[in-house]
Amino acid sequence: MLTISDLHVNYGNIVALRGISLDVAEGQIVAVIGPNGAGKSTLLLTAAGMVRSRSGSVTFAGHNSGQMQPEALVAAGLSLVPEGRHIFGSLSVAENLALGATVRRDRAEIAHDIDRVLTMFPVLKDRYRQRSNKLSGGEQQMLAIGRAMLARPRLLLLDEPSLGLAPIVVAQVYQAILDLRASGVTVLVVEQNASRALSVADRTYVLNSGVIAMSGTSGELKGTAAFDAAYFGVSAGAGAP
Incomplete structure (x- = not known):
């Protein structure tokens, strides 16, 4: 579904990503975890066509997405939250959801998908005509995911979906991610919350200082000194802060 090969990204003279390579197979949840400033958001923005790489390649469903505009990638089935x-x-929940479907023309199916989002996140149904700036942080995160789903993505990119949310809301968001995978959506999620990401991911990559430090299944990574060293950027014997 997504292949990133030897990706290098700079912001001027600042190097953000250094030779990143990873794969996301169809039907998987793949996580990229790492501390703040590791380059996680840059990775997703580059995959979504929002940031151009200095070198390397990004291939989405057979398309050289590095040569495509973001709106073309959305139409091809890639959505970013x-x-x-x-x-x-300033727009209502209903209007925000409708914006997610602007690449589509199948009006009857759009209505069906809105109903699906409201079933997945019942609080949005209760707030459907309310202005979105009146929603809580967790409700806004649900709306952002729902809006992305209205484009009917094959691949959903999620950037820090648990950031700033209460634990009970994080649990709801991650249950939604599992439900999306069960419905056939492939997911690439980036997180600082390592334990939460590891709990759902088929495979996890640890990103630190712009490079992939290690990768593996949750069983291979959890609770190992090598994982602490990769995540926190310390020597295996030094211990994590």
């Missing part, structure tokens, strides 16, 4: 959600606060 950005960090911070970026909903339109």
Whole structure:
């Protein structure tokens, strides 16, 4: 579904990603975890066509997505839920969801998919005509995911979906991620919350200082000194902060 090969990304003279390579197979949940500033958001923004790489390649479903505009990638089946959600606060929940379907023309199916989102997140049904800036942080995150789902993605990119949310809301969001995978959506999620990401991912990559430090299944990574060293950037014997 997604192949990233030897990806290098700079912001001016600042190197953000250094030779990143990873694969996301169809039907998987793949997590990229790491501390703040590791390059996780840059990775997703590059995959979504929002940031251009200095070298390397990004291939989505057979397309050289590094040569495609973001709107073309959305039409091809790739949707991004950005960090911070970026909903339109002056618009209602209904209007925000409708914006997610702007690449589509199948009106009857759009109505069906809106009903599906409202079933997945019942609180959005209760707030359907309310302005989005009146929603809580967790409700806004649900709306951002729902809006992305209205584009009917084959691959959903999620940037820090648990950031700033109460544990009970994080559990709801991650149950939704599992439900999406069960419905056939492939998911690439980036997180600082390592334990939460590891709990759902088929495979996890640890990103630190712009490089992949290690990768594996949750069983291979959890509770090992090598994982602490990769995540926190310390020597295996030094211990994590």
